[in-house]
Amino acid sequence: MAARRSSLSSLPQYSSIGSYTILYLDKKGHALCARCASKPGAEIVRESTYDEGPAIECDGCGKKIKSSYGVAVSARPVSKKR
Ligand SMILES: [Zn+2]
Numbered sequence: 001m002a003a004r005r006s007s008l009s010s011l012p013q014y015s016s017i018g019s020y021t022i023l024y025l026d027k028k029g030h031a032l033c034a035r036c037a038s039k040p041g042a043e044i045v046r047e048s049t050y051d052e053g054p055a056i057e058c059d060g061c062g063k064k065i066k067s068s069y070g071v072a073v074s075a076r077p078v079s080k081k082r
Contacts, residue, residue, distance in 0.1 A: 010038040015049060020068045023050040036060030 013034035015022055024037035025046040036058055037044050050056070054071055055064040 010034065011044075011047075018068075020049040020051065021066060022047055023056065023065060030059035031056050031065065032060050033058040033063050033065050035063075 011022075011024065011034045013022060014020060022034065024032040024034065024042075024044050025048075026032055026037070027043040027045050032042065032044070036042060037047070037060075039060070042060075050065065050067045052067045052069040052072065055066045057063070058065055
């Protein structure tokens, strides 16, 4: 699905539902924050929520983009095995 553009020119950094972090990827595979993704000339080919993992530096401005849940939530043991 293509990025929806409303009359507002800037893209959201967080999803409207659940406030998940949204990460934008451009044609060159750069990870961009919403602000850089909104810049004219940015060729966004993919937008997706960034749910978990270490903070990523935006390739445009160097801003840290934090994942929604932080680092390695799924690595937490669900049940104790013995
Ligand atoms: Zn940026």
